[in-house]
Amino acid sequence: MATRSSHVFFGVVLVFLLAWQVSAGATQLGLEDAVESALEESIDCRIVQLEWEQAQLAYKKAMADNLLTQSTYDHRLAELNLMKAETAYKKGVATAVTTAVRRFSDVELAMLDLRIREQQLQLSAKAEELTLKKAATQNASEYEVLEAKATLAKSQFDYQRAADDLAEKQQAFSILIGSEEHLPDGKLHFVPFDTPLPEILAQVLESSVAIREARDSLELAKLELEKLLLEETADLLVRDARNKVTLAELRLQQSQATITQDLLAAYNGVNNAQRVYEASNNALELQSRQHDITKGQVTAGLKTEDDLAKARIALWEAERSVYEALTNYVVAYLQFDEATGEDVRMSLETMVKGINGAIGTFSSPAVDKDLGGHGDSGHGRITICRISCCIPDQCLEFGHRH
Secondary structure (H helix, E strand, C coil), X not given: CCCHHHHHHHHHHHHHHHHHHHHHCCEEECHHHHHHHHHHHCHHHHHHHHHHHHHHHHHHHHHHHHHHHCCHHHHHHHHHHHXXXXXXXXXXXXXXXXXXXXXXXXXXXXXXXHHXXXXXXXXHHHHHHHHHHHHHCCCCCHHHHHHHHHHHHHHHHHHHHHHHHHHHHHHHHHHHHCCCCEEECCCCCCCCCCCCXXXXXXXXXXXXXXXXXXXXXXXXXXXXXHHHHHCXXXXXXXXXXXXXXXXXXXXXHHHHHHHHHHHHHHHHHHHHHHHHHHHHHHHHHHHHHHHHHHHHHHHCCCCCHHHHHHHHHHHHXXXXXXXXXXXXXXXXXXXXXXXXXXXXXXXXXHHHHCCCCEEEEECXXXXXXXXXXXXXXXXXXXXXXXXXXXXXXEEEEECCCC
């Protein structure tokens, strides 16, 4: 007669396999293709693109009209409006791209979570079954039985929540790309961040639309003041013009300070994300070795299969941490490029090509073999550039294999 725990285990395997069959029916989509589809589907991107096109038409019209008037002010205003529209377009694209990266990786993270929760549920079901057998021979107390049941109930809840989360993340990704026929292949790439802040800051301050606008306002205010002084205008109007010049100077300083602070925050953000990624790789290396040690101890009869399952869970959790850290790094990298006014699609292309590093894919072949063939969903793959990257005070090697 089948025990309650065996029914639970069968249900888990059935749910997992059914979910995998659904996923297996979809073709895999790489990050670059996923982003391209997301951009095509994004209404916000289409709006800012049309607004930019309208701004280009308005600029051409203004330049044609200005052939007669030769107005410096009208010329600068037309250029400024065009730059604003281009900046808004780039910002809209950047938002869509970073959202796509998040949705792309969310599916993979949810799959990794489900794999972990499945293993934990198997352990809880086995522990409850053993406790019930002990209780039948009066070798386990009523409290131990209740504790085992509570642990199993929590594991069941965690597993179902992970399954629901995976379904939600897959649906969100399908909506993002406008198709239910594709799932992300889960591959992310790493390229080192080695941008010198002083150099890029100078470029950003020079090309910033906000600063350009503030400078133009200051220059116009100065021109107006000079005009009033030449015309010997009343003191009240001159004082007003002087105040406007001072305000324009302060607003220029304010814009410069804001942009500097924002860029520094983005710069620190990507560097910190890089360090977290390095630390998570170190933790993964440790868990990988611990898993191998435990596996050897099981073979030698020093530890049990449950001990190996727990080591496997710890290893998978470390893998998930690496993937999450890599996702955060990619997003931070793109956000920094957005802050500099770059087109993040070019940055993403650089990342996908894996410039400066040899791309390798890692999964857990040895660990998957331990599962009896159903533990690997075909995902859990993290593509990383294996490279040496020197940053201030330390030289880091990124990438991991096990």
